Amino acid sequence: MSKDYEIQTLGVRAGQARTEFQEHSEALFLTSSFVFKDARQAAARFAGEDEGMVYTRYTNPTVSMLQDRLAALEGAESCVATASGMAAILATAMVHLKSGDHVVCSNAVFGATIQLFNNILGRFGVETTYVAPTRVDDWRRALRKNTRLFYLETPSNPLTEVSDIAALADISRKAGALLAVDNVFCTPALQRPLELGADLVVHSATKYLDGQGRVIAGAVAGPKALVGDPMTTFLRTAGPTLSPFNAWVVLKGLETLEIRMRAQSAAALELAAWLQSHPKVTRVYYPGLPSHPQHELARRQQRAAGAVLSFEVKGGREAAWRVLDSTRLVSLTANLGDVKTTIVHPASTTHGRISPEARAAAGITEGLIRLAVGLEAVADLKDDLTRGLEA
Numbered sequence: 001m002s003k004d005y006e007i008q009t010l011g012v013r014a015g016q017a018r019t020e021f022q023e024h025s026e027a028l029f030l031t032s033s034f035v036f037k038d039a040r041q042a043a044a045r046f047a048g049e050d051e052g053m054v055y056t057r058y059t060n061p062t063v064s065m066l067q068d069r070l071a072a073l074e075g076a077e078s079c080v081a082t083a084s085g086m087a088a089i090l091a092t093a094m095v096h097l098k099s100g101d102h103v104v105c106s107n108a109v110f111g112a113t114i115q116l117f118n119n120i121l122g123r124f125g126v127e128t129t130y131v132a133p134t135r136v137d138d139w140r141r142a143l144r145k146n147t148r149l150f151y152l153e154t155p156s157n158p159l160t161e162v163s164d165i166a167a168l169a170d171i172s173r174k175a176g177a178l179l180a181v182d183n184v185f186c187t188p189a190l191q192r193p194l195e196l197g198a199d200l201v202v203h204s205a206t207k208y209l210d211g212q213g214r215v216i217a218g219a220v221a222g223p224k225a226l227v228g229d230p231m232t233t234f235l236r237t238a239g240p241t242l243s244p245f246n247a248w249v250v251l252k253g254l255e256t257l258e259i260r261m262r263a264q265s266a267a268a269l270e271l272a273a274w275l276q277s278h279p280k281v282t283r284v285y286y287p288g289l290p291s292h293p294q295h296e297l298a299r300r301q302q303r304a305a306g307a308v309l310s311f312e313v314k315g316g317r318e319a320a321w322r323v324l325d326s327t328r329l330v331s332l333t334a335n336l337g338d339v340k341t342t343i344v345h346p347a348s349t350t351h352g353r354i355s356p357e358a359r360a361a362a363g364i365t366e367g368l369i370r371l372a373v374g375l376e377a378v379a380d381l382k383d384d385l386t387r388g389l390e391a
C-alpha cells in the first residue's frame, strides 16, 4: 500500500489480502499447516523456491497481514510478529547480538527487559550498561569498542522521561551500533522512531496495538536486512511466533489505533492538568504538560503526549493506597494500553523488588501513582480519583 496514505488510513486498510471469497473483513486462518497441490510444489516450498504457505510457525496469512499493516504504520520495510513483547525483545537480541557484545540500555526500561539482558543474555556473554534515558552524553560515554546495541523506551514507565531518539541514533550509528526503540507507549500513531533514525522498533502489541486488553503479542519492525530476513529465520527455528488468532485480534485493534491514541492522549492531558492543580497532589509526570522537563522534545518527536501519566500524592504509601482502594471505575491492575483506565502503585508492585534506596534514587516514591488513561468520560475518572484524594 502506498506510503503516502495517512496513519488513520494505513491502520484501517494496509496489509489486507483477500481470498477468492472476497471477504470484506480480514480472514482468520486458524490452521497449523497448509496443503500442497502436488509433491513438486511441496519440494519447491521447502526449498524456498515457491513463496506459498507451509506451516504456521513459518508463515500464516493472518499473521502476514498484521506484519504488513504494522510495517506500513511504522514506515518500515518489514515487520515480524512474535508471541509476546518479550519474545520481540528476545528475537532482537538473539539476531543482533553474540557472545562478547556490549549493550547500552536505558535504566528506565520494563523490568523484564532488564532481567532478560542481565540474567539470560548475561549467561551467554552479553554485557549491558545502564544509563539515564535523558542524558545523551552518558550514552556516548558508555560506548565500548564492542557496543552493538542501544536499547530504550520513550516515554519511560512510570516517570514518562523522554529520550532524544535522533540524538541517540546519531551516536549509535557513528559507533557502528544499532538503536532499538520500544515504541509501546506511543505506538506509530504518535511516534515513528525509524523516521527519527532508529534502526529497529520493538512492540508489546499486548498494550495499545490491541488496545482492549485481550491478547499477548509482540512485533519488531525495521529494514528487511535487519528484521524480515534474519528474524523470520530465527522465529521459524526457535519458535516464538504469534498465533493467528492473536494476530487477527491485534489486526482489528490497529483499525482504531489512531483514534484511540488521540482520544486517550487528550483525556490524559486533561487529567494531568487537573491533577497538577489538585491540593493533594505534589507532582505530575506527563510529557504534555509544559512543566515536564522534556516537554519541548516530546512536542518535536511525538504527535501527542500519550495516555500514561504518573502523579505523587501527599502522605506517601498510605495516601496513595487510599486513592487506589477508593476507585470504583478505574481498574487496579499492572497492565496498561487498554481503553479501560488502569491504576497501579509502582513502589509496591512493578518496582517492588528493587531496594528502597534504588527505588528512591530512580524517583519511584511511596506516594507515586501511575494512571494509564482509557476512553471513559474524563468527568467520571475525576470523580473516581477525587473520592480517594479527598478521603
Ligand SMILES: Cc1ncc(COP(=O)(O)O)c(C=O)c1O
Pocket: 084, 085, 086, 087, 110, 153, 157, 182, 184, 185, 203, 204, 205, 206, 207, 216, 217, 218
Ligand atoms: C514497555 C514494555 N515493553 C515490553 C513489555 C513486554 O510485553 P509482553 O507482556 O507483551 O511480553 C511490556 C509489558 O508490560 C512493556 O510495558
